[in-house]
Amino acid sequence: MKMIAFASRHNLSGRLSVPGSKSHTIRAVLIATMANGLSTIKNPLPSEDCLSATRAARAFGSDVKIEKGVWTIQSSQDGLKVPDDVIDCGNSGTTYYFATAISGTLNDYVVLTGDYQIRRRPVGKLLEAMRDLGAFAVTTRINSNAAPVIIKGPMKAGTIVFGGKMSQYISGMLLASARINGKTRIEVQKAIERPYLQMTVDWMTEHGIKIEYDEKNYSFFEVEGPQEYRTVETSIPSDWESVAFPLVAALVTDSEIVIEDLDLSGSQGDSVIVDILKEMGGDVTLDGATNSLKARGGNRLRGITIDCSDIPDALPILSVAACFAEGDTVLTGIESIRVKETDRVEVMKRELSKMGASIEDTDHEMTIHGGKKLTGAKVESHDDHRVAMSLAVAGLFSDGVAEIGNAECVSVSFPGFYELMNGVGAGFETE
Template structure:
């Protein structure tokens, strides 16, 4: 069982944005509870290469911003090479900033990034005037961006993606006039909240976003709340392990991110929000969760998917302990994450003896399933690795991960925390 209380590491999405927006602001910024995962450090390294002074002291980061138009390359470099590692957030959001700069950059990443589609960002940025070239017509890395003077855009999002939306919002700061972005379904809105606090002129009306270009952004201090996507693994562990009760402190409860809490309540899970409050514009609270022996299956579809897309692998583990069917659909976006998460989850669950069916855009998990042991293929995907480490808590035999190092991408210290909570 899992017992205890702890304060969670910083939110990955917010940590990325804190570095980026601080880097293009004027003045010194302090970021507290920053996530020191490999993905976020890739963002730090990229902006250091563009002349930004970033100092790290434990989990506090000090960024001396260069201003909206102050990023630069070494005088001897006419095409700056930036390596984003495994980070989709870094590459997609950073392209929006690079499109407004007056120098050329080429972006590369690891093997996983090399498979992830980028035309969803590069095409609208080209419409705004950026010159972008790359593999498969700039759909795949390496991608080269020649930034410069951008025009405004009125863009209807074909897919629900906070990364694409954020890239276009950032590019719009450099536009010649007011830009409009229209979403089909509301995606996570950390960019809108944080950029406004830096002085950006952004107005949000339901699914419509209006961005006026600005001359500068201004420095501010940021506290990064705990990452609910990381909390999800401990939450599910407590729900499915008999005798468990865990209190997770200072977790971000942004309305666009709490889909997993909604699902757990629908599944009859024992979860409660304590001491809800706001810090730096973001809703924060403590999550109390305990063992829930009477879980029931549910349906998760398009209305909830954008609010829990990263949590679906661990929800699939939870569903194996629920009575009846859990249906996950409208989740084709899972195919273009760090791995094809639909196939990764389904194949690994079948290996462990779960009754699961793969769908074109999701899966059906038929509970309750007794899980046996085996060696899991993580596909170097941190969320797959953590999900099946939680499955190991309830399996009849040991579950072995073929790579547990990938967890450091988003949750350094994860196994130490799990060991501390295990009783």
């Protein structure tokens, strides 16, 4: 069912907690699928993307039980199973790229697809790397660089090279490399999205896999296989990618909120948004004793230059903060952001411009001329969850009502977003 959300000028007050991390949840599910035994995942994010990961786990032969607050995964006693049906990854690019790489460790054919956005997202460089290791890896459509794909392994150890633009390719091959016989070396030219690469390394290391890698520049990774993953017993930390929305909402309105149950371990690169918003003049205070932060609005933000290469998912909400700020904000390192669920640079430029924003972009940077009054308008999410939430936040400091089409897509990463925000006074309406 299609949903329309209505956002208008409101201030926020109160306390809230955001759900668990999507990035951590998907890694936990797929590592549990490759491990030998029973795994328990507490506080998983029950979003559409993470449920796509559980479908992949079932396709690979695992018994998955989903209960509120706890997921259990019993892997197949005979190891990963060749799926007897197509793996539908839904809208989850992470699940799609990771499961594609893992499929290359099996000795029979695997077919993977997803929704219409996944069927547009590029996969060619990943398939090329898999072919370099001896796999059969092709798309089903002539001259297509996207799903559906057909994979047949097993891959053999060797050296592959990635350009560095898509961390999900690299993480997928890293996860798969532990199952390959011999030493697999992954070389990376100009790695970006580096916190996500470190997250993958940390998950693999914690679950028994030895990795040699360039800890400074992430220019190479080496895994001697086969190695066996240990089962997962974990509690998923809160998601900084989701924290960004109520945090920015508080700073662009006359608000004061406390966000609780934060992950202050440094394991999520998007936590740097606190430093970015403070540099812009935002009043944000972290409390390590209570794992919380306090955000107060009322300060005028100022434009700065922000490198988004390691935090691509933050661009939509940062572009909204930039509209509120005085002066120009320049977002750099945007190349990979154009091939997410949507071209998020183009989409945010188009939709915020409908509300009165002044934005320019090139292949390499996006410039928001801030301080211009935004007004309500009919805008479109383009079925992109982060776009929908960002536009809803923009409506909180606009004159009039922002009407956001296809607003239900927030369930991909932040189920209950509108209800949770309304609990602190956002006043969102849906129909």
